[in-house]
Amino acid sequence: QVQLTESGGGLVQAGGSLRLSCAASGITLTMYTMAWFRQAPGKEREFVASIGRSVSLEAYGDSVKGRFAISRDNAKNTVYLQMNVLNAGDTAVYYCAARLSRLASTSSGDYDYWGQGTQVSVSS
Secondary structure: OOEEEEEOOEEEEOOOOEEEEEEEEOOOHHHOEEEEEEEOOOOOOEEEEEEOOOOOOEEEOOOOOOOEEEEEEHHHOEEEEEEOOOOHHHOEEEEEEEEOOOOOOOOHHHOOEEOOOEEEEEEO
16 A cells, blocks of 8 residues: 655744655655645646655745755655745645656656655745
């Protein structure tokens, strides 16, 4: 049974930082491209970042470039999202996703497994 479990969300002041974690079980992380998406109330799910299967190629959404960093620890079967200089626009539920492919994608429909999400709230 595949399970992705996000943690690390919470309430933070604007300008602050948070680090999200996504622990994977039931899959071998090295076979998967991993990504983070987010969804704010009333908005569509938005691509945040992705990291390649083995080459560790990274991609970021325009709104988070230069502020967020995605990384992975295959030995721990865990993916991280370091979020810096947070602003109110980053408030959303953040989801971890896994895609059984070496190809990254910004489309949520291309991902095979999803976590339950973790809430990030940024106060201005």
